[in-house]
Amino acid sequence: MKFEVHLDSATGRTKHVVDLEKVGSSYKVSLDGQPVDADVILAAPNAVSVILNGTAFEIHIAPSLDGTYKLQTGAHEFQANIRDPRAWRERKQGPLEAEGRQQILAPMPGKVIRLLVNVGDEVDAGQGLVVVEAMKMQNEIRSPKKGKVERLEAKVGQPVNAGDVLAWVD
Amino acid sequence: MFRKVLIANRGEIAVRILRACREMGIPSVCVFSEVDRTALHIRLADEAYLIGPAPSRDSYLRIDKLIDVARRSGCDALHPGYGFLAENPALPRACADEGITFIGPSPETMETMGSKTAGKQLARRADVPTVPGTDEAIENPEDAQSLARTMGYPIVLKAVAGGGGKGMRVVPSDEAFASCWRDASSEALNAFGDARVFLEKYLDTPRHIEIQIFADAHGRVVSLGERECSVQRRHQKVIEEAPSTVVTPDLRRKMGDAAVRLARAGGYVNAGTVEFLVDARLNFYFLEVNTRLQVEHPVTEQVTGLDLVKLQIAIAAGHRLPFAWETITPRGHAMEVRIYAEDPDNNFFPCPGKIVARRIATGPGLRLDEGVYRGWTVPIEYDPLLSKLIAWGNSREETIARLRRALDEYTITGIRTNVGLFRRILAEPEFLSGQIHTKWLDRLLARPHPPVVPPRPGTEAAAAIAAAFWESIQPSSSASGSQTPQAAPSRWKQEGRRSQLDRQP
Numbered sequence: 001m002k003f004e005v006h007l008d009s010a011t012g013r014t015k016h017v018v019d020l021e022k023v024g025s026s027y028k029v030s031l032d033g034q035p036v037d038a039d040v041i042l043a044a045p046n047a048v049s050v051i052l053n054g055t056a057f058e059i060h061i062a063p064s065l066d067g068t069y070k071l072q073t074g075a076h077e078f079q080a081n082i083r084d085p086r087a088w089r090e091r092k093q094g095p096l097e098a099e100g101r102q103q104i105l106a107p108m109p110g111k112v113i114r115l116l117v118n119v120g121d122e123v124d125a126g127q128g129l130v131v132v133e134a135m136k137m138q139n140e141i142r143s144p145k146k147g148k149v150e151r152l153e154a155k156v157g158q159p160v161n162a163g164d165v166l167a168w169v170d
Numbered sequence: 171m172f173r174k175v176l177i178a179n180r181g182e183i184a185v186r187i188l189r190a191c192r193e194m195g196i197p198s199v200c201v202f203s204e205v206d207r208t209a210l211h212i213r214l215a216d217e218a219y220l221i222g223p224a225p226s227r228d229s230y231l232r233i234d235k236l237i238d239v240a241r242r243s244g245c246d247a248l249h250p251g252y253g254f255l256a257e258n259p260a261l262p263r264a265c266a267d268e269g270i271t272f273i274g275p276s277p278e279t280m281e282t283m284g285s286k287t288a289g290k291q292l293a294r295r296a297d298v299p300t301v302p303g304t305d306e307a308i309e310n311p312e313d314a315q316s317l318a319r320t321m322g323y324p325i326v327l328k329a330v331a332g333g334g335g336k337g338m339r340v341v342p343s344d345e346a347f348a349s350c351w352r353d354a355s356s357e358a359l360n361a362f363g364d365a366r367v368f369l370e371k372y373l374d375t376p377r378h379i380e381i382q383i384f385a386d387a388h389g390r391v392v393s394l395g396e397r398e399c400s401v402q403r404r405h406q407k408v409i410e411e412a413p414s415t416v417v418t419p420d421l422r423r424k425m426g427d428a429a430v431r432l433a434r435a436g437g438y439v440n441a442g443t444v445e446f447l448v449d450a451r452l453n454f455y456f457l458e459v460n461t462r463l464q465v466e467h468p469v470t471e472q473v474t475g476l477d478l479v480k481l482q483i484a485i486a487a488g489h490r491l492p493f494a495w496e497t498i499t500p501r502g503h504a505m506e507v508r509i510y511a512e513d514p515d516n517n518f519f520p521c522p523g524k525i526v527a528r529r530i531a532t533g534p535g536l537r538l539d540e541g542v543y544r545g546w547t548v549p550i551e552y553d554p555l556l557s558k559l560i561a562w563g564n565s566r567e568e569t570i571a572r573l574r575r576a577l578d579e580y581t582i583t584g585i586r587t588n589v590g591l592f593r594r595i596l597a598e599p600e601f602l603s604g605q606i607h608t609k610w611l612d613r614l615l616a617r618p619h620p621p622v623v624p625p626r627p628g629t630e631a632a633a634a635i636a637a638a639f640w641e642s643i644q645p646s647s648s649a650s651g652s653q654t655p656q657a658a659p660s661r662w663k664q665e666g667r668r669s670q671l672d673r674q675p
Contacts, residue, residue, distance in 0.1 A: 001642055003637075003638035003641055003642070005634040005637050005638055007630060007633060007634060007637070009630070014630060014634075016630075016631070016634040018634055018635055018637075018638035018639075020638055020639060020642055027639070029635055031631055031634065031635065036631070036635075038632075038635055040635055040636065040639045042639075042640075042643065044527065044529070045526075045527045045544075046526050046527035046583045046584075047527060047529065047581075047583075048636040048639055048640055050632040050635050050636050050639075052628045052631060052632050052635070053628065055626065055627075055628050055632075057626075057628070057629065057632035057633075057636070058529075059632060059633055059636035059637075060527065060529070060581050060583045061583070061636065061637070061640050062526045062527070062583045062584045069637055069640065069641075070583075071633050071636065071637060072581065072583070073629060073632070073633065074578050074623075074625075075578070075590065075593050075622055075623050076625045076629055076633075078630075078633045078637075080633070080634075080637040082637055082638065082641045108521065109522070109550040161550070162522075162523050163524075
C-alpha cells in the first residue's frame with residue numbers, strides 16, 4: 001500500500017511516499033521509490049518501533065482533532081498529514097478535505113462565545129463555524145469540508161470540554 | 171500513632187501521602203470531587219469519599235465537608251498536602267474543634283509566620299537578615315544617600331504612595347544618587363501628589379534558596395539543608411535542586427541557623443520552609459515562610475535519605491525528631507523537574523486532556539512522583555501538574571545526565587507537556603555551570619532557540635514510515651482527515667493486529 005506522508009517539523013515541511021508491502025508477518029518498505037532496510041512494528045499502544053538500517057527509533061503517535069497525526073520521538077516532533085491510496089485516487093491534487101458526514105469537535109475546553117453559521121447553511125472547507133474562547137483566547141473552529149451545516153450542538157455561552165461535539169457538517 | 175489519616179488533597183501529593191501512610195501501616199482516607207472519581211489517588215485508596223462538584227471551592231476547599239468525612243470515617247488526623255487549604259489557619263482550627271490532629275503547624279504559627287509582613291517582623295526580631303531598607307519615608311536626601319552608602323549599591327528608591335513602578339528608580343552608584351533622587355521624587359509627586367520616597371537594597375538577579383526545617387513538639391528544631399529554586403518562570407519554580415552550587419558548608423550552617431532561630435521565635439512545629447533571596451555576594455535575606463510541605467520536598471529526601479511525610483506524621487503524633495541536626499549533611503545531588511500539561515507553543519497555557527499512551531522513565535537514580543496514568547483524562551479544573559521527575563547521583567553532572575536520559579524516556583502521548591523546556595534548560599551552559607538566578611529563565615525564554623539536539627540521521631524517514639504504518643493498521647480508513655479521538659481504533663482490534671504481527675510486545 002502506498003502512502004503520501006507530509007511531515008511538518010521545526011525544520012520545515014517535507015513530503016515522502018512510503019510503500020508498505022506485507023510479506024509474511026513483516027513488511028517490505030520502500031521510501032520515495034527506493035527499497036530501504038526497515039523493520040516496523042507496533043511495539044505498544046500508540047508506539048511504533050522502526051529499525052532503519054540498524055538504527056532504532058520509537059515513534060509515539062496520537063491523532064489530532066484536525067485529522068493529522070502528532071508524532072514524537074525523543075526531543076523531536078512532527079505533524080503528519082497522510083493520504084492513503086483511496087483518497088489519492090479520488091483527489092490527485094489539492095488540499096486535504098474530509099469526506100462524509102463530519103462531527104466538529106471542540107479542540108480544547110472553553111466556552112462558546114459566537115456562532116458563525118446557522119443550521120442549513122452551505123459552508124466551504126476551512127470556513128469558521130463556531131468561536132470557542134479558551135484561556136482568554138478566541139479560537140475559530142472551522143469546517144473540515146464543503147457541505148451543509150446539518151446540526152449545531154453549540155450554544156452561545158455554553159461551556160465545552162475538549163472533544164465535545166459542536167456541529168455536524170454533511 | 172494515629173488510627174486513621176484523612177488526606178485532604180488530590181493529585182500526586184495525595185498519592186505521596188497515601189504511600190507514606192501505607193508504609194507506616196496507618197489506614198488512610200481519600201476524598202474526591204466529581205471529576206476525580208477515576209484519579210490515581212482514588213484508585214489506590216483504602217477508603218474514598220465524594221466531597222462535591224469539580225470546582226475546588228465546592229470540594230477540596232470545603233472545610234465542613236472534609237471534617238464531616240473525617241468524622242464519619244473515624245480519622246484522628248488530617249494531612250493537608252500543599253496548595254488548597256494547606257496554609258489556611260481555619261483548617262487546623264476546625265480540626266482542633268473536632269479533636270482531629272492537624273499534621274502541620276498550629277493555626278497561630280500559620281498566621282504569624284505565613285504572612286509576609288508579620289513574617290518579616292518576626293525575622294527582624296529573631297535577627298534573621300531581611301532585605302535592608304527604611305520602610306518609611308526619608309525626608310532629607312543627604313540622610314538617604316549616607317544610608318545608601320552604608321547599605322551598598324545598588325539600591326532602589328520607591329515612592330511611599332507608589333505602585334506600578336511609578337516613582338521608582340534603581341540607583342546603581344553613588345554618583346547617580348542625586349539625579350535618581352530628583353527623578354524619583356518628582357515622578358512620585360506628579361503621579362501621586364506625594365514626593366516622599368524610601369529606599370531599599372536592590373537585588374538585581376538574586377537566587378532563590380530555601381531551607382527545609384523540621385521541629386518537634388519537644389523543642390528540637392533542625393535544618394535539613396537547602397534547596398536551590400532559582401530556575402523560575404514568572405515566579406513559578408520550574409527546576410529545584412539540592413545542594414545549591416553556591417552554598418558552602420559555612421553558608422549552609424549560617425542559613426540553617428537563621429531558619430532555626432526564626433522557627434524557634436515563631437514556636438514552629440512540624441515541617442516548614444524558610445525562603446531566602448541570595449545576592450551575588452552570597453548575602454542572604456529572608457523572603458517568607460511556607461508553613462507546609464513543599465512540592466519540591468523530594469530533592470531534600472534524596473540527599474538526606476529521610477522520608478519527610480513520614481516524619482511529619484510521626485511529629486504530629488508527638489514523637490521526637492530521631493536525629494540531631496549536626497548529623498544531616500547532603501549526600502550526592504538531586505534535581506527535580508515539574509512536568510505540566512502545558513502547551514510550550516502557546517505560551518505554556520494549561521492544556522489538559524486524555525493521556526492516550528505513555529512510557530515512563532525508570533532505571534538507576536530516578537524517582538517519579540505522580541498522580542496520572544495511561545487512559546486518564548487530566549481534568550481542566552485543577553493545577554495541571556502531571557509528574558515530578560526526580561533524579562539523583564553522586565555529582566551534579568551525573569544527576570543532570572540522568573535527568574536528560576530520563577526525559578528522553580518519559581513520553582506522554584495525547585497531551586502536550588513542558589518536557590521540551592527542561593531539555594533546553596539542561597543544555598544551557600549557564601545552567602550547567604550553575605550561573606542562575608530568579609530572572610534567568612524568563613530571559614532565556616525571551617531569546618529564540620534552535621532545536622536543542624539535532625535529530626539523528628534517519629529520524630525523518632523513520633517518522634514517515636511509522637506514520638504510514640500507523641495509517642495502514644487503522645480500521646477502515648475510509649477517508650484520511652477524518653481521524654478523530656471518537657473514531658480512534660478499538661484497542662481490541664489494535665491488540666489483535668499487534669499479536670498477528672507476531673512480535674515481542
